[in-house]
Amino acid sequence: GAVEAARLPLDVPGATDARRSQSSLLRQLDDYVIPRLAALDAPLLAVVGGSTGAGKSTLVNSIVGHVVSRSGVLRPTTRASVLVHHPEDERWFTGTRVLPGLGRLTGAEGPDDDPSSVRLVASDALPPGLALLDAPDIDSVVEANRDLARQLLSAADLWLFVTTAARYADAVPWDLLREASDRGTSVAIVLDRVPPEAMEEVRGHLASMLAEQGLGTAPVFTVVETALVNGLLPETEIGRLRSWLQSLAQDAKARATVIKRTLTGALDSLGDRAGLLAAATAQQENAIEGLRASAATAYADALAGVSEGMSDGSLLRGEVLARWQEFVGTGEFLRQIEAGVSKLRDRVTAFFRGRQVPSEDLGEALQTGAAALLVSHSQGAASAAARRWRSL
Ligand SMILES: Nc1nc2c(ncn2[C@@H]2O[C@H](COP(=O)(O)OP(=O)(O)OP(=O)(O)O)[C@@H](O)[C@H]2O)c(=O)[nH]1
Ligand SMILES: [Mg+2]
Known part of the structure; x- marks a missing residue:
């Protein structure tokens, strides 16, 4: 059961040989060792x-x-x-x-x-x-x-x-x-x-x-x-x-001698062969762990990149900056501060009338900027993970 359950899915060095010896070990157990012992x-x-x-x-x-x-x-x-x-x-x-x-x-x-x-x-x-x-x-x-x-x-x-x-x-x-x-x-x-x-x-x-x-x-x-x-x-x-x-x-005795010799030999070989299979399985597990770790690192790096991009002001460049200047430059910003609550009411009304208010342009630009930041970092993480997997 254990020999059959061993999985060797990854093509790490030696995997082909390990798969071959797994199937020959399994077959010898089924074809000879178990029936002969029984x-x-x-x-x-x-x-x-x-x-x-x-x-x-x-x-x-x-x-x-x-x-x-x-x-x-x-x-x-x-x-x-x-x-x-x-x-x-x-x-x-x-x-x-x-x-x-x-x-x-x-x-x-x-x-x-x-x-x-x-x-x-x-x-x-x-x-x-x-x-x-x-x-x-x-x-x-x-x-x-x-x-x-x-x-x-x-x-x-x-x-x-x-x-x-x-x-x-x-x-x-x-x-x-x-x-x-x-x-x-x-x-x-x-x-x-x-x-x-x-x-x-x-x-x-x-x-x-x-x-x-x-x-x-x-x-x-x-x-x-x-x-x-x-x-x-x-x-x-x-x-x-x-x-x-x-x-x-x-001659029952001579026959038993021949059988015992072969059976003992097969039984003696099981330890080493099972050991090799266990080593091959461990090697697969290590490789899987390595794949997981390199993906985890790539995505952790990406997450750090996003946090940094959110806080270091880089989000406020380009489109966002242009909208910001537009927003401030039209006086909308100051007027909003002065007008307070009544202004907010006006803006809500304006919104329902479907009029374009510059602050909405700013919000949209911010949203687009944040989305671009996320997309570029996650794409970077995906390709870094793929690159590391390929090099393993
Ligand atoms: N003259 C002669 N011919 C033989 C002898 N042994 C085999 N042959 C011939 O050699 C050819 C091959 O013999 P096979 O018994 O089919 O050989 P095999 O080892 O079973 O071959 P595979 O089934 O292909 O692995 C046949 O044409 C046989 O007739 C022999 O002792 N003398
Ligand atoms: Mg033949």
Whole structure:
């Protein structure tokens, strides 16, 4: 509630980043931390992530044993994500327990699938207690894909990170892997499409890169580049990964370890992330205070200017002075003083007859002068406030 209630309306430096981290914090709470804490025994959700074309969908299809997620030559292929689970585990995923912001689809994949939905596929090929989610890519030109992939990864108990021999040193995946490592997320790596002759070298290099990022203990599965059979990898290539996933699903203790590691990491990160959000909110409040103060100063200055103009005689220049001299010069002033009350009566009569009396000219000039003084000072205040706001 507090994360959601934080408001960051002003474009102060860093506001864009702060808004982004606010929404990712909120999403991770909704998508992962709260549902996982509420149901520690729910199936382990392994999210398959990685670059476009790395072979994620092909890998998921191969683990399941038939095509559940479209793979293809056009990049990116996967838009709506596919979540495969054992039929018994269906109840964990149909509702809004995890990823409440994404709709659910069932049945065959269609070209009009809404990308912000998850297609649920029940399959006996996966053991109960483990679900696989084929996510969109993390790095294609489709921005919505990248955002969705990040959202899905932050809802994962386990990242199954797919990369290839050609792309394992790309920057984007490593930024994400570093984040996962910092946060203590459980990660397994699939090094896909490795030419047999390069296997040893590439695997060694990848292992040292992982160790450098604090992911030295992450299991690495390799898949040799082979021809696909009906769009699926041959059993020799996928067997080890499949049995690892199976043993993870069947061993409650191992599963709990993976879940606990990721959950603890996410929980540990909350303090710092909430702290950053609080700092960003305070920065906004300061900025708002600054805006208010500069407007208040501008108007206080204007008010002082008006008081001064009223009392220092500047009002009696120009038009007012001319009318004053006219008033005094016609003798009207003296006559008024001499005539006293009877004169006043005459003037009232004169007023009702509609005759122009010079003293009324004077009154009008005074009024116009006072109005001009107010208008010019308030215009000055408005533009001074605007100028200061712009410079903040
Ligand atoms: N020969 C061969 N082709 C593969 C292999 N893995 C994937 N492919 C092909 O590579 C292309 C991309 O594979 P996908 O599984 O669609 O890749 P993806 O990672 O799901 O891609 P996006 O959904 O765009 O992120 C497809 O044409 C696959 O048939 C492999 O091990 N061997
Ligand atoms: Mg795909």
